[in-house]
Amino acid sequence: MAYVLFGTEACHLCELAQQVILDVAQHIAMDVYVEDIGESESLVKQYGTRIPVLLDESSGRELSWPFDQNGLLVWLNHKESES
Secondary structure, X not given: OEEEEXXXXXXXXXXXXXXXXXXXXXXXXOEEEEEEHHHXXXXXXXXXXOOOEEEEOOOOOEEEOOOOHHHHXXXXXXXXXXX
């Protein structure tokens, strides 16, 4: 499973989201890539006021902050139940 976490440098909420994802990734195999929206004007327009946002690359589904471990697991499991 491949996911992208959109955020920016020095974003406290993005750091919290990364920690939640790392905690869950200890139990579920998932590849997460961090992308700094500050490097793309179109990403700033799309995500600027919503970061951090986790994107499921395969389905296009997004999980916006705030989320905790349980919320992330529910979101991940929802995808599996759709398959």
